[in-house]
Amino acid sequence: MLDIRFIRENTEKVKQRLSMRGTNYDAAIDEVISLDDKRKAIIGQVEGLKAQQNKVSKQIPQMKKAGEDTTAIMAEMKEIAAKVKELDAQQSEVEAQLKDALLGIPNVPADKVPEGTDDSANPEIRRWGTPKEFDFEPKAHWDIGAEKGILLPDVAGKVTGSRFHFYRGMGARLERAVINYFLNTHTDEKGGYTEILPPFIANGASMTGTGQLPKFSEQMYQLGREDNDLYLIPTAEVPVTNMFRDDIIPAEQLPVRYAAYSACFRREAGAAGRDARGLIRQHQFNKVELVNFTAPEDSWTQLENLTREAERVLEGLGLPHRVVMLCTGDVGFSSACTYDIEVWMPSYGRYVEISSCSNFLDYQARRANIRCRNAEGKPVFAHTLNGSGVAVGRTVAAILENYQNADGSVTIPEALRPYMGCDKI
RNA sequence: GGAGAAAUACCCAAGUGGUGAAGGGGCUCCCCUGCUAAGGGAGUAGGGCGCGAAAGUGUCGCGAGGGUUCAAAUCCCUCUUUCUCCGCCA
Numbered sequence: 001m002l003d004i005r006f007i008r009e010n011t012e013k014v015k016q017r018l019s020m021r022g023t024n025y026d027a028a029i030d031e032v033i034s035l036d037d038k039r040k041a042i043i044g045q046v047e048g049l050k051a052q053q054n055k056v057s058k059q060i061p062q063m064k065k066a067g068e069d070t071t072a073i074m075a076e077m078k079e080i081a082a083k084v085k086e087l088d089a090q091q092s093e094v095e096a097q098l099k100d101a102l103l104g105i106p107n108v109p110a111d112k113v114p115e116g117t118d119d120s121a122n123p124e125i126r127r128w129g130t131p132k133e134f135d136f137e138p139k140a141h142w143d144i145g146a147e148k149g150i151l152l153p154d155v156a157g158k159v160t161g162s163r164f165h166f167y168r169g170m171g172a173r174l175e176r177a178v179i180n181y182f183l184n185t186h187t188d189e190k191g192g193y194t195e196i197l198p199p200f201i202a203n204g205a206s207m208t209g210t211g212q213l214p215k216f217s218e219q220m221y222q223l224g225r226e227d228n229d230l231y232l233i234p235t236a237e238v239p240v241t242n243m244f245r246d247d248i249i250p251a252e253q254l255p256v257r258y259a260a261y262s263a264c265f266r267r268e269a270g271a272a273g274r275d276a277r278g279l280i281r282q283h284q285f286n287k288v289e290l291v292n293f294t295a296p297e298d299s300w301t302q303l304e305n306l307t308r309e310a311e312r313v314l315e316g317l318g319l320p321h322r323v324v325m326l327c328t329g330d331v332g333f334s335s336a337c338t339y340d341i342e343v344w345m346p347s348y349g350r351y352v353e354i355s356s357c358s359n360f361l362d363y364q365a366r367r368a369n370i371r372c373r374n375a376e377g378k379p380v381f382a383h384t385l386n387g388s389g390v391a392v393g394r395t396v397a398a399i400l401e402n403y404q405n406a407d408g409s410v411t412i413p414e415a416l417r418p419y420m421g422c423d424k425i
Numbered sequence: 426g427g428a429g430a431a432a433u434a435c436c437c438a439a440g441u442g443g444u445g446a447a448g449g450g451g452c453u454c455c456c457c458u459g460c461u462a463a464g465g466g467a468g469u470a471g472g473g474c475g476c477g478a479a480a481g482u483g484u485c486g487c488g489a490g491g492g493u494u495c496a497a498a499u500c501c502c503u504c505u506u507u508c509u510c511c512g513c514c515a
Contacts, residue, residue, distance in 0.1 A: 039474095039475095040474095040475070040476095043474070043475050043476095043484085044475065044476075046484085047474090047475060047476090047483060047484045047485090048483080048484095050483085050484060050485085051483060051484070053495080053496080054483095054484090054496095056495075056496090057443070057444085057495070057496045058443080058444045058445095058496095059444080060443070060444095060495065060496070061443040061444060061496090062443095062444065064443085065444095070495080073495075074495045074496095075495085076495085077495040077496080078494090078495060080495085081494080081495065081496090248472095379471095379472075
């Protein structure tokens with residue numbers, strides 16, 4: 001969430017940049033400021049009364065010792081106690097309203113993020129590789145998967161439902177190989193990441209910390225009955241970022257760089273009909289996520305490193321891709337700046353998102369209370385970043401399509417052969 | 426899932442309703458002692474929030490949240506986590 005003091009000091013600028021997301025937040029900003037005014041007024045009153053309570057509470061035992069009558073003063077304090085209780089309740093109420101309002105306001109797009117209303121305004125930053133020219137009609141990965149019997153969406157439809165897959169035989173092995181290749185690469189000497197295997201279930205406080213709750217609950221699978229507070233994670237970003245919730249990260253540990261494999265679960269509400277076939281949009285998919293915690297002054301450098309690290313595994317696989325920066329209308333709720341990496345997908349005839357690398361600045365850190373220390377040793381909110389490093393199912397789809405041969409076989413990229421034990425499927 | 430115990434600062438730990446949350450270890454500084462060891466003294470509760478230009482000052486912090494009371498680390502309720510034992514289990 002945004003810093004209320006920052007909002008107060010930069011009201012017009014905040015309103016202006018937020019409106020470029022395509023929704024007007026002026027009323028929400030005004031509400032937040034008026035709630036904060038209310039809060040300060042109540043605190044001024046209640047703390048004065050509490051100071052009086054504390055003072056008198058120290059006098060009462062002395063008076064009793066001296067044999068003085070305390071009946072009158074205790075009656076008076078009783079009234080003050082009642083007033084304090086009432087004001088405390090008001091304060092809690094206003095603070096809850098203020099927090100709710102702040103949680104509903106997205107991050108301010110960074111100055112470098114270009115204005116635009118949708119993905120057509122996303123500037124391309126760079127390209128790597130050249131899409132292969134096929135001398136035959138290339139097939140979509142779902143057709144390749146069906147022909148080879150390695151992807152079984154219909155079986156998953158029966159057993160679970162739509163937008164799930166069984167992988168079979170070399171298909172299952174390929175998915176597993178990609179996961180291992182990603183993790184081994186990110187944790188090698190050049191990558192420098194530490195591997196994490198997180199729980200795939202997280203509680204409501206964690207979901208609020210990274211920004212999924214309260215606004216996006218319809219995108220998540222909640223577990224059990226109404227009375228519990230557990231959700232299937234939509235990305236490893238949630239458990240891994242929340243590892244440091246309510247903590248101060250020691251300076252010598254920064255930057256913290258974690259690479260985490262997890263299954264991800266998304267309801268994809270509102271995506272009916274989109275990417276209906278294949279591995280592109282699933283309710284459950286595998287992903288290796290990169291999460292960084294940095295000192296505030298270091299996050300922009302780390303965003304570049306993080307994005308390069310995600311690109312590195314695609315380059316290792318020889319998959320053509322490009323990097324775009326998301327414009328103000330396309331950048332995610334919690335993010336100040338996001339690079340999307342898009343891989344070339346022959347069946348789509350275009351580049352398709354395979355990774356998203358974001359700098360949240362202190363937006364998540366303030367929600368989750370993740371801090372580090374500045375040069376003076378004072379606690380300040382850390383900066384958090386994350387990026388898919390990268391989506392595994394989409395990578396498998398891209399390999400099947402980009403490496404297919406005229407005879408129906410698929411060549412295994414060199415980097416995966418040690419994991420696959422073969423050079424072709 | 427059942428029964429019991431516990432949670433106080435960097436660590437250990439005292440504290441069953443009342444004026445500043447003991448004490449010890451460690452750490453920092455000082456003194457003494459030609460070195461070392463030992464000894465003596467002082468300091469050491471973080472963080473949030475309010476007011477203030479600042480110096481300051483107020484308030485809340487004893488696992489979390491409520492309650493009782495003029496007053497709660499202390500009494501009551503709910504929850505979390507850890508430990509021991511039992512049950513179940515990959």
